[in-house]
Every structure is written in structure tokens, then in C-alpha cells.
Amino acid sequence: LEPECAVAMPFDDGVFIYSSDQGIYDTRRETALMLGLPEDKVIVENCFVGGGFGGREDVTVQHLAALVAYVCKRICKVKLTRQESILIHPKRHQFSMDLTTACDEKGKLTAMKLVAVTDNGAYASLGGPVLQRACTHAAGPYNYQTIDIDGTAVYTNNPPAGAFRGFGVTQTIFATELNLNKLAELVGIDPWEIRYRNAIRPGQVLPNGQIADPSTGLAETLDAVKDVYYHSGPYVGIACALKNSGVGVGLPDYGRCRLVVKENMVHIYSSASCIGQGVGTVLVQMVSQAAGLPIEDIKWHMPNTATAPDAGTTSGSRQTTLTGEAARRAAVQLRRDLFAAKGLPYEETSHASDYLEGVTVEKESPATAAVRFNRSDLDVLNGREYVGEYLGKTDKMGADVPHPVSHVAYGYATHVCILNEDGTIRKMVAAHDVGRVVNRKSLEGQIEGGTIMGCGYALTEQYPLNHGKPMAKFGTLGLFRADKAPDVEAIPIEKEGVDVAYGAIGVGEITSIPTAPAVAGAYYRWNGQFQTTLPLEGTPYSRKKK
The missing domain is CATH 3.30.365.10 (Aldehyde oxidase/xanthine dehydrogenase, molybdopterin binding domain)
Incomplete structure (x- = not known):
């Protein structure tokens, strides 16, 4: 469609x-x-x-x-129609922000205060959750806890604003990262160094009070881009970001998957929508891994409410982690039954995560894990069904606990923008902590696409309004054109620690969040202009003023 x-x-x-x-x-x-x-x-x-x-x-x-x-x-x-879509379909929120960020003489962050106001347009859409996510992530992926954040969404006569890749975090992280560049100047260190000194590390406390889990790999993403940052010429910008995987903040957040064995094949049913991220492929791979079956013996079906259990909305970079874990659990049940039907001994050990309460991950003994099955082995299970469910248990906003768990997992990223002498972008480098790579080609495609989208956000996109009426047509919105797109080097960083879905953390949203501040940082070095509005002005991509 x-x-x-x-x-x-x-x-x-x-x-x-x-x-x-x-x-x-x-x-x-x-x-x-x-x-x-x-x-x-x-x-x-x-x-x-x-x-x-x-x-x-x-x-x-x-x-x-x-x-x-x-x-x-x-x-x-x-x-x-295109014009109807431009008029009534929800857009990214316009933010107005007043941000103060503080550090000590060594560049260690100490506090921040943010007042953010968003133009929500004429209808609610997802303006409330977008504002919440913008505020909960505004302090960035750094190790300090003294923060004061006030956010307000305002109804206006403009077209509605709603969910858009990054879900409000794209806007607040832009402000946070630009302030870090200014602080680095005041302290006398460079932008890479101030980020590395403050990068959240496992066991430390995030600004929202959550303890960073063992998969936290922000420092590793900074290490991955260090050489390119320092050896790519004078016009280089850098920015970091974090983004949740899962809805979080105490809301019911279930991943669900149903497996049916028929005609000696395993059929996967889940309501997780495939929106270009390849969730169907991800689920097939995870079921194959957990059941010990070849991929060609597994079939994924289009989401349908009559056949698939409710796995929630494909948003919040959640499906790979939550429904992936649900699929893994269902496949583990199937595998146990295969062992029993074949009269083979099945051995496993279990361990509970030390940071996700109640999560237990089955680990097979080496001898059991070495056993693989194929299509002919499934005849004994024809007609059976297996349902997997995983609840991403988190704490509500303001929960009275020492270290509330806001989200079951976070992804972390560092982007670098490198400019040519003439101010055009030579290259974008995007290092992402993904926990575990499931499908490398799909992952790199996500990173490349999100980075290019972030370049458009930073440099060319505009949505002019006149008394609430959009004045742009599709061709004049300023979407980044293919012939202007720079090379993007995607660097996936694998770091174990999340004990669900084989450690995989979704990257759908975070891929576009650090791009704009990295681009802005590069142009600040290029022309000396510290710009706080988007799209940036005075670049080779700027529209010529009439």
C-alpha cells in the first residue's frame, strides 16, 4: 500500500x-x-x-x-494526496528551548536546567509522550544527576505534530550537545574529550537515576571514532546520544509471538509491523537460533489481528528487543519438546540478570547446544502451538525507589561530520552500540538511512506556515536529495549485557538523533557561527534568499 x-x-x-x-x-x-x-x-x-x-x-x-x-x-x-498529507498528517514538533549546562574546571558535568515548549498543533496526537521522552532524555548519555527539566506542549492552530523518528529526543539532544561544545571551549578541551570524560559507563548513574547496565557502550562508540575525529582536517563535528528501547516508564510493554508447527515447518505470527527495519527477518533469525532449526524451515507471516498476538506498536525501537525475546522464549519451548520427542537429554542452566529484576535466561549445556534439527524432525510436533511473551518491566515516572528503571535497554551512539574545504559534507561516521548484531545488512541500512535523514533535518528541511496553513509542496519541503547525500560509514559496536533477545538493542530511532548537532559542530568550526536554529544558515545547502 x-x-x-x-x-x-x-x-x-x-x-x-x-x-x-x-x-x-x-x-x-x-x-x-x-x-x-x-x-x-x-x-x-x-x-x-x-x-x-x-x-x-x-x-x-x-x-x-x-x-x-x-x-x-x-x-x-x-x-x-500529497497536499492532504502535508496539511493534516502529524509532523515533527517545533521546540523552543532555554538550556543552561554547567561543568567544573576539568570539564566534568555538574548540572543542567532546561525549559522546553513545543508547538503541538491543533490536536493531541502523541504530543504528550513525545514531550515526556524529550525531557527524560534531555540531559544526554552522561554521568551527572543534578537536573531541572520543565516541558510544556501547547495547542496552536497549526497542523498537528506527533511521533517522528527520535520522538522529541532529536530536538533536546541537539541543544544539549551544542552546549557541550561551548563548555569544552570554556574549559580549554576539545569536543571529543569533554564527551569522553563524561560518557556514562556501566554501573554509573544516568541523569534519570537509572543505573547503566553492562551493555552500556557509549565510551566504545567514542573510541571507535577517535582517529577519524582527530585526523580528518579542521572542519569536524561530533555529537553523542542515547535512546530507549521499549516504551518504558512503567507502562505495560509486552512483546508477544506465536509459533505454529504445520506441514513440518515453523510458522511465526506476531503483530509486530515491519516498517522497513526487517523485523520479520529478525524474528526468523532468532527462532532459528533458539530452536536450532535452519532458516528455510521457518516462515514469517504478515501481522494480522486474527492470527497474531498483540506485540504492541512498532515504535520506541522496541520490537527487536521485546518481541525478539518473546520469539526466543517460544522457540525454546519448541526446542525442549523436540528433545523430548526424540528421546534426547536436554540440559540447561539458568541465571537471573543482576539489573533486570525477574529476567531469567536459559543457557544450554555445550552438549545440548550442539544439537541441531531439520525439517524432517518437526513431524512429531505438527499441530502444536507455542506462545512466547515478554514484559519489559520498568518503573513509573517519579517512582519512589532508589534507582528507578526507566527503560529495559538503551542504545548509545556517536556521530562525526567531516566537511570539505568548500563546506560540503565529505563524510558522516556513525558508531552505534547495538548490544548484539542480528542482521548486519539491515542494521547498517538503518544507520545510513537515519543519518541521511538527520542531515536533511540539519541543513535543508523547512515547513513554512502562514496562519496555520502549510506553504510548501512536496518538492519544496527540502528533503535531502540523493545527489547531495554524503558517504556514511556505519560502525556497529557489539557489547553484551542485556539478557533478552540475545542482547540485541533496537536502533530505529537513535540513528537520526546525534546527526544534526554533529553537523552543526562541523559548521561552527567552518564559519565560526554558533547556530541554535534549524536548518542551519550560511551552508552550501542553504536556500538562496530571494
């Missing part, structure tokens, strides 16, 4: 919807509420989404197609 498009058809005494969204159960719930139907009378099947970027979290056209199909008893397709 095209973006912002849905097809609906009458089905028994309900309706069937083909949708390109990020959460089929959200679409089902909201459509059933509108039609006054029980939820089981609305079936939603997800189609491949070339890219979600948060923009498919809102129900936009699905309910309209369903309404026509239900009332008229005919198949109906509804989609937005």
Missing part, C-alpha cells in the same frame, strides 16, 4: 482492513470504537510499510475506509 492508505472490505458482520500502519491492534481498537463494534469484528492485516518513522502510529485513513465498507457493504480504498 502507498503511504497513508488503507483498503477495507465487509467481512461477515464486521470489516476487514488492509493497513500500512505501525500497530494493527491500535487500528483495530480505534476502528471498533468508532463503528460501535466488538473488537473481534474488526480484523486488521498489516501490509509492508516502506518506512514508518512514527508517522504511521496515528489512525489517519483506516477508520474512514472501514466506515464506508461497513455501511455500503463494498470494498473501499482511501488514501491522502
